[in-house]
Amino acid sequence: MTDFQVEVYQNEYLPQGSAEVNAIVTVTASGNATPAASAGADAAEVIIIDTSGSMQHPATKLAAAKRATAAAIDALRDGVNFAVVSGSERADLVYPPRLGMRPATALSREEAKRAVNALRADGGTAMGEWLLLARELFATQTSPLRHAILLTDGQNVHERPKKLERILEGVTGQFVCDCRGVGTDWEVKELRKISTALLGTVDIVAEPADLEADFRAMTSNAMGKEVADVSLRLWTPQGATVKFVKQVEPTLTDLTDRRVESAARSGDYPTGAWGSESRDYHVCVQVNPANVGDKMLAARVSLVSATGDVLGKGQVLAVWTDDTALSTKINPEVAHYTGQAELASAIEEGLEAQRAGQIESATAKLGRAVKLAHESGHEDTAKLLAKVVEVVDPVHGTIRLKREVATVDAMTLESRSQVTKRVGRKSEED
Amino acid sequence: MNCPDCGEPAEATDRYCENCGGSLQLRRTPSGGPIGRVGGAGCVGCGGAVSSDGYCETCGRAQPTGRDRMEFDLELVAGVSDRGRSRARNEDSMAFGVVGPVDAPQAVVTVVCDGVGSTERADSASQAAVDAAIEAIVDALLSGSSPRSATDDGAAAAYESVGELARPNSPDTAPSCTLVSAVVTQSEITVGWIGDSRAYWVSSSPDVPSRRLTTDDTLVAQLVAAGMDEAEASASLNAHALARWVGADAEQAPPHVVVIQPEAPGRLLLCSDGLWNYLPDAESLAARVSDAEPLKVAAELTSIANELGGHDNITVVVIPWEGRVP
Numbered sequence: 180m181t182d183f184q185v186e187v188y189q190n191e192y193l194p195q196g197s198a199e200v201n202a203i204v205t206v207t208a209s210g211n212a213t214p215a216a217s218a219g220a221d222a223a224e225v226i227i228i229d230t231s232g233s234m235q236h237p238a239t240k241l242a243a244a245k246r247a248t249a250a251a252i253d254a255l256r257d258g259v260n261f262a263v264v265s266g267s268e269r270a271d272l273v274y275p276p277r278l279g280m281r282p283a284t285a286l287s288r289e290e291a292k293r294a295v296n297a298l299r300a301d302g303g304t305a306m307g308e309w310l311l312l313a314r315e316l317f318a319t320q321t322s323p324l325r326h327a328i329l330l331t332d333g334q335n336v337h338e339r340p341k342k343l344e345r346i347l348e349g350v351t352g353q354f355v356c357d358c359r360g361v362g363t364d365w366e367v368k369e370l371r372k373i374s375t376a377l378l379g380t381v382d383i384v385a386e387p388a389d390l391e392a393d394f395r396a397m398t399s400n401a402m403g404k405e406v407a408d409v410s411l412r413l414w415t416p417q418g419a420t421v422k423f424v425k426q427v428e429p430t431l432t433d434l435t436d437r438r439v440e441s442a443a444r445s446g447d448y449p450t451g452a453w454g455s456e457s458r459d460y461h462v463c464v465q466v467n468p469a470n471v472g473d474k475m476l477a478a479r480v481s482l483v484s485a486t487g488d489v490l491g492k493g494q495v496l497a498v499w500t501d502d503t504a505l506s507t508k509i510n511p512e513v514a515h516y517t518g519q520a521e522l523a524s525a526i527e528e529g530l531e532a533q534r535a536g537q538i539e540s541a542t543a544k545l546g547r548a549v550k551l552a553h554e555s556g557h558e559d560t561a562k563l564l565a566k567v568v569e570v571v572d573p574v575h576g577t578i579r580l581k582r583e584v585a586t587v588d589a590m591t592l593e594s595r596s597q598v599t600k601r602v603g604r605k606s607e608e609d
Numbered sequence: 610m611n612c613p614d615c616g617e618p619a620e621a622t623d624r625y626c627e628n629c630g631g632s633l634q635l636r637r638t639p640s641g642g643p644i645g646r647v648g649g650a651g652c653v654g655c656g657g658a659v660s661s662d663g664y665c666e667t668c669g670r671a672q673p674t675g676r677d678r679m680e681f682d683l684e685l686v687a688g689v690s691d692r693g694r695s696r697a698r699n700e701d702s703m704a705f706g707v708v709g710p711v712d713a714p715q716a717v718v719t720v721v722c723d724g725v726g727s728t729e730r731a732d733s734a735s736q737a738a739v740d741a742a743i744e745a746i747v748d749a750l751l752s753g754s755s756p757r758s759a760t761d762d763g764a765a766a767a768y769e770s771v772g773e774l775a776r777p778n779s780p781d782t783a784p785s786c787t788l789v790s791a792v793v794t795q796s797e798i799t800v801g802w803i804g805d806s807r808a809y810w811v812s813s814s815p816d817v818p819s820r821r822l823t824t825d826d827t828l829v830a831q832l833v834a835a836g837m838d839e840a841e842a843s844a845s846l847n848a849h850a851l852a853r854w855v856g857a858d859a860e861q862a863p864p865h866v867v868v869i870q871p872e873a874p875g876r877l878l879l880c881s882d883g884l885w886n887y888l889p890d891a892e893s894l895a896a897r898v899s900d901a902e903p904l905k906v907a908a909e910l911t912s913i914a915n916e917l918g919g920h921d922n923i924t925v926v927v928i929p930w931e932g933r934v935p
Contacts (some may be wrong), residue, residue: 416669417655424811444667466669474671474697494662498697501920 180208181405181453183482183491188512191496192505193468199422200464200476200477202495203512203602206450207457210405218295223260223280223313223322224401225313225354226251226394228273229331230265233364234300240361242298243387244330247394249292251328254398255283262316263291267302268337269482270312279319303337306373307346314350323485324452325354326401327377328394332361335369347376352408355379355451357397360594361387363586367593378451383586383594403454410439411460415478417444419466424448427516428459431523431597447483459601461516466497474498515555515602522551522560526596530567530589533580542580550576557600563592620636621710624751626812629913635747636683642736643675647700671697674779676732680904683707685904686717686793688926689911693883694919700724700786701881701924702735704743708750716756717793718746719926720763722786722787722882723806725854726921734771734784738855741770756792757866760801763790767855775857785856788864789823791814793928801864802826804854806881806924811895814873819895826853874931876906883923884914901929 189202228248234241248263260280272278274291281287309329317325318522335343357376358370361384374381384390411434415421426432438446450458464477478495500506514520529544545568552561553573561573566588571577612619612626612633619626624634652659657667663669676699679690685707692699701723709715722738724731745766749759767788775783787804800808805825812819824830827849832842842848853859876898888910889893897913898906907925914923 416665417667419669469670472692472695472697476662476669476671500697501695 181208181455181490183208183453185480185491185493187480187493187495188510189495190500190506190508190510190513192500192502192508193497194506195471195499195501195502196468197499197506198468200466200495200497201410201510201513202462202478203427203510203516204411204460204462204480204493204495205457205467206411206460206482206491208406208453208455210455221322222324222326222402222404223317223320224251224255224320224398225262225264225280225316225327227264227266227309227313227327228272228295229267229333230298230300230302231267231304231305231331231333233304233333240332240387241298243390243584244361245295245298247390250391251394251398252288252291252295255288256402256482257283257400259283260320260322261287263295264309264312264316265298266304266306266309266331266346268305268308269302270308272312272316273298278315304331304333304335305338306331306335307338307343310346310350310356310373313356314353317354317503324401324404324421325407326404326452327354327379328397329356329358329370329373330361330390330394331358331365331370334366343372343388347373351376352449355401357381357401359384359390359393359397360590361385361390362492363590367590371597374534378432378449380430381594383587383591385591387412387438400454405429405454406484406490407440407452409450409453409490410440410483412447412481412483413443413452413462413478414442414445414481415464416466416476419444419464419477421446421478422463422465423461425461425520426450426458427461428457428480428599428601431520431599434460441483447484450482459480459512459516461513461520462495469497469499471499485567498559512602516599518551518555519557519599522548522555522557522607523596523599525551525562526564526592529604533584533589538580542578545580546576546578548576549573549578555600559598559600560592560595563588563595567592610710610712615700618796633710634751635706636706636711637743637747638681638683638704640704640740640744642702642739643679663701674698679703680908681705682904683796684903685714686926686928687907688719688721688879688924689904689907690924691883691911691915691919691922693922694915696726696733696922699922700726700731700735701740701883701922702732702786703879703924703926704739705926705928706747706753708747713787715794716750717928718743718750718791719793719879719928720746720767720788720790721802721806721879721881721924721926722767722788722855723883723922723924725785725787725851725856729773730784731786733774734856735786737770737774738767738786738788741766741787746790746792750792756794756797756799757868758867759792760799761863764788764801764803765861768859769859771855772857782847783857785854785859787826787851787881788855790864791877791879791928793930795932797868797870798930799868800877801866803864804851805830805849806879807879807885807896809878809891810869810875811869811878811891811898812871812873812875814875817871817873817875819875820892821891822869824865824866826851828852871932874929876903877928877930879920879924879926879928880910881924883919884910884925884932885922886921887914887917926934
């Protein structure tokens with residue numbers, strides 16, 4: 180059984196008249212180190228592999244995608260129901276032969292890999308169709324844990340953005356989907372739209388050769404999940420408004436608009452499936468300010484399972500004080516993740532400006548990003564930034580734009596801009 | 610004699626009633642202090658339903674708890690502890706008791722503790738400290754110890770009980786508090802302290818001056834004691850930070866102790882800084898002490914502190930002393 184622990188980090192002291200309450204909610208799930216083999220039937224996996232014509236250029240791309248898919252199939256736990264879909268301007272079922280899924284066994288794995296090996300690349304790209312087939316496949320299963328991997332190398336040119344959006348609305352909540360772009364001809368924003376809606380991750384796999392390891396990692400990660408469809412439930416007092424709810428660790432995902440009302444003054448935000456892991460959420464609530472000396476429960480945070488069981492809870496408080504020593508104290512967790520969110524948007528806006536040829540704006544934004552990455556000790560992002568800009572002084576964020584930037588470097592930076600760095604906590608250092 | 614609780618006859622030397630188990634040698638404030646919230650079912654703000662954790666289900670407001678305002682009166686000693694006007698909770702605690710048979714009291718024991726505001730669960734710390742200290746002092750007195758040695762025992766018990774509240778491996782969030790105790794007998798008054806909660810002697814005689822009995826365990830007090838000008842000492846960094854306190858992260862040492870044998874009747878006053886911050890010197894404090902009974906005096910002084918701002922929790926315990934002037 181998985182145990183959920185909820186911890187709240189905040190400075191509950193507010194100066195007189197102040198109305199905004201910020202808190203970082205850390206949710207830690209701990210369960211069986213090795214999920215029981217019998218749990219296999221609780222999980223379902225769909226692997227979607229792009230077989231549009233471009234996957235043939237160069238031919239190594241398709242070959243690598245096939246190897247990666249085979250690796251993912253091998254990484255499935257025995258008994259997990261799975262299917263493979265190939266995508267072009269339409270979606271085709273590669274395995275099993277008829278609509279449905281097969282439990283992973285030595286035989287079914289071999290059959291699936293043979294079918295994948297026979298794939299050829301041809302046609303266009305319409306990702307919405309791929310997702311619709313995935314949903315149809317999942318619908319044949321009762322497994323609570325539903326995960327998909329989507330691999331593409333191009334842009335969604337054979338489908339209008341509106342149509343993709345409509346399809347996304349229809350499949351949201353049906354399964355979790357991790358998206359991977361191979362090469363540099365795909366668009367980060369487009370894949371992010373899919374991964375965000377389906378509570379998954381997005382990343383670039385610049386070298387086709389690296390696909391195999393990445394697919395294996397994604398599959399084992401999906402196999403480590405134990406509890407599906409967990410929601411973060413937020414109760415707020417009368418007169419309060421939730422300004423935002425964001426997952427801030429391990430990646431930034433804004434959940435604010437995903438709220439589903441669950442009771443009076445309560446709303447649920449989807450968090451997807453959980454294995455043994457820890458995630459941080461930034462909750463910002465606007466309350467009616469009270470008098471100095473008054474204390475208020477600004478939010479009750481609970482984690483709720485698909486069946487409505489409360490898995491863990493915490494409190495976000497507000498206490499008004501005229502003691503500035505208390506109210507001006509900056510909570511390190513809140514500050515850290517506020518900085519991480521700013522870092523992500525500085526990178527995205529900076530790259531956007533650079534693409535649009537707005538030199539001044541790009542220099543300012545990316546310079547700010549360098550400064551923030553340096554301050555927060557986000558070394559991975561700092562390294563990626565250094566490939567895109569020339570860093571003169573990281574402390575002050577002084578940079579020069581590079582004349583030539585490799586597309587792969589800019590795309591890698593953009594893909595990983597929303598990967599956050601966990602705040603350094605004393606308790607973890609002990 | 611009869612047991613004051615159940616009325617059954619008892620021997621004058623018995624410590625506990627054979628019938629109900631109540632103490633025959635001690636009447637004291639409730640151990641653990643008042644627990645839970647006060648008042649009716651509805652929220653004090655909007656009238657909505659209140660959940661079990663003490664917050665309104667509708668407006669989220671924290672409901673007043675019994676600790677927000679505590680008043681106890683044992684006639685020979687009485688006290689008030691108040692949240693004040695700007696703190697969210699009352700982290701001060703007080704405990705007092707009358708030792709000896711009901712018809713022949715031998716000593717009044719009082720402990721006041723002020724939870725250190727920068728620590729978690731400072732209210733639990735101060736309550737644990739007053740309960741442990743008064744119990745240890747009374748036990749020591751009843752087994753024949755001197756008031757001075759009983760005072761030492763009280764502080765040691767407070768250290769131990771507050772220390773147990775600390776979470777393992779995180780001494781920086783260990784709850785802590787100050788402590789001031791008094792053992793008042795017919796011949797003398799023994800005051801012990803750690804930290805900056807104070808004891809004052811308020812004289813009822815014009816010939817005998819009122820005076821402060823304690824010296825704060827703060828940097829500023831130490832600098833003044835070393836001869837520095839008070840204004841200059843106060844200006845130094847962290848001047849009012851505690852130099853000693855009771856807690857898992859404190860260095861344990863015996864309390865400071867003074868013993869006085871007043872030359873004329875008066876009242877002993879124990880208080881937290883929520884009062885003395887507004888009335889620090891003995892003469893100005895004594896000027897505000899009326900001739901009323903102890904509970905009224907404590908309530909009046911608490912009101913004065915609240916009117917002057919009520920910036921911190923306020924606790925005042927008053928013990929009249931007629932004494933036997935030799």
